[in-house]
Amino acid sequence: MARVTIFGAGYVGVPTGAHFARTHRVTIYDPDNNKVENINKVIDNDSDSLHIHEKGLIELLQENHENIVATTDISLALDRPEIIFIAVGTPPNEKGRANLKYVCAAAEQIAKNVKNDCVVLNKSTVPPGTAYLVKEIIDKHLVNDVKISVGSCPEFLAEGTAVEDLRTPDRIVYGCDDTEALDKVTEFFLYLHGRSTLSPMTTLSSEVTKYAANALLATKISFMNSLAILCDAVGANIREVQEGVGKDTRVGRKFLNASMGYGGSCFPKDTSAIAEYGQLFSSPLEIIESTILVNDKTIKYFSEKIIHAFGDDLSDKNFIIWGIGFKARTDDLRESKPVQVARELMDRGAHVHIYDTVKGALENFKVENPSYEGKYSVYHEQYEMVNGNIDGLIIGNEHEKFRNPDVEKLENMRGKYIFDGKNVLNNHLIKSLKRKGFNYRSVGKDTVANAVDKTKLIDFLKNQYMD
Structure with a gap:
């Protein structure tokens, strides 16, 4: 069982966190207090509605309530995570390009608050090379003497069937140029899925695969x-x-x-x-x-x-x-x-x-x-x-x-x-x-x-x- 932190409580972050909580300890971080309160009420069985609509998601959160929590507290979110997934929004700008400001902000927050070695993976859909940019930002703002490896793990979820897509994926694509970190991510996913489902690769290949698909x-x-x-x-x-x-x-x-x-x-x-x-x-x-x-x-x-x-x-x-x-x-x-x-x-x-x-x-x-x-x-x-x-x-x-x-x-x-x-x-x-x-x-x-x-x-x- 690994300790996992997910940045972003949206259409990707919440279902992904609920799925990971089947076998891992998960913390979902988001600065939006309304979203966080909403998620925690559902987890505690005090509410039956979420800010996103996804079949089976409420039941999955409640089923795995012992392994998942949502927070606006960055220090709690970065309390000894082994793997951090960045699942924040990348809305298109007027030229159709992905806006990376939320990804970069998450990278800076991680750098200033993380206190242990870990792997950071971009789950948001981002242009090829973003993992290198995230690594540069983390290295620039890193406060503590820790090793941070950065890679990519794009989501392939269809809205309306995200819970089932996570449970029975065609494949799980992830990439990291650090072979030790890549092996660690492989081990993480083997708790949830068979080896034949996993598709480890280089960072850039992973980023391109998402757009290509x-x-x-x-x-x-x-x-x-x-x-x-x-x-x-x-x-x-x-x-x-x-x-x-x-x-x-x-x-x-x-x-x-x-x-x-x-x-x-x-x-x-x-x-x-x-x-x-x-x-x-x-x-x-x-x-x-x-x-x-x-x-x-x-x-x-x-x-x-x-x-x-x-x-x-x-x-x-x-x-x-x-x-x-x-x-x-x-x-x-x-x-x-x-x-x-x-x-x-x-x-x-x-x-x-x-x-x-x-x-x-x-x-x-x-x-x-x-x-x-x-x-x-x-x-x-x-x-x-x-x-x-x-x-x-x-x-x-x-x-x-x-x-x-x-x-x-x-x-x-x-x-x-x-x-x-x-x-x-x-x-x-x-x-x-x-x-x-x-x-x-x-x-x-x-x-x-x-x-x-x-x-x-x-x-x-x-x-x-x-x-």
Whole structure:
């Protein structure tokens, strides 16, 4: 059992700390007293809500309550830790680069307060070379005569499934150029996972791996989204294309779901950051740059479908949005595509009626959109807002509650439009909706509800492919 300190009580730090507490002694440090009090109340079973929403996290914290504590006291946080994980925020600046000020501040705090030899690992997503910068800062401000090794251990967590991702990871990537420290980290993880799961490497390789993985996954999504737009143009079904491509074991099924674009705290930030990093090193990453452009194009493409159906002026229109979080089962609205759609509609005069299965997502929408007050309403029941004044339903994320809507409850909508931003409705349901007079729009599978224009395609081929 090792003594571990985690800097940062956010979407990465808290789940990671709860997981490590299965077999290690963990202290989570954060200067935010509200977050710390919140975590400790949950640990002590005095509260059943956290400042972040993550399935199974509260139960895990309470299960391992003897091995974990949160604090704002830096001296307590740095009381003989063997390994320190820096999991603070690295929000992008206006150029898309990761802001390292919180990482550097954590490094300085460690240097001024640590009293024993230890290993410091960056868990935050940071540009390659950051571990060397952290080491430089620590060496500059180090107060006590101790040895501090610095490396990288990037997180690979998906919001909504972070607890399970930590328990059964595909791999654990970590790097340190100090072989003794690398061995110590390996020993630490062997308490939790099998050796085949571990991927030790050099510091720089570890830092690059994080960006490479997220950028590649985002590229798969944008690749399918660009094909989805083509499918709409010619009349193919992107879901069928996805199935045919995904069965190729060289490709795989994951991250091939076409939609109105990816969002969240990772993919938008990480693709922009690594693309900008490549430009700074005169090594442009054109594929990733194209991935970003396609993602921006796809949300505009989806939004324009709504506008095309009703016109530019939406001042007398009402829309329902099911799912405002960037994905199902999260309260995170960072780079959320349904939020972008909501703002576009409100900017054009529409009133939006928002429902999400996660209460925190609705609260966050209120906090993050003060200028739109009066232009939206939030609801805690899925069909509460369905009435004769509603012009269209927009499916914002992939929660299973949105996959099989009660059609009878939707029939009294004034405008029978369903805009499926995540392509979650199945073909049978779409055809049933069509028979009941609904207009269905998606990203790449409109053909399910609309006949293919064969004549248009034949004429196109005659005009363009006969020379």
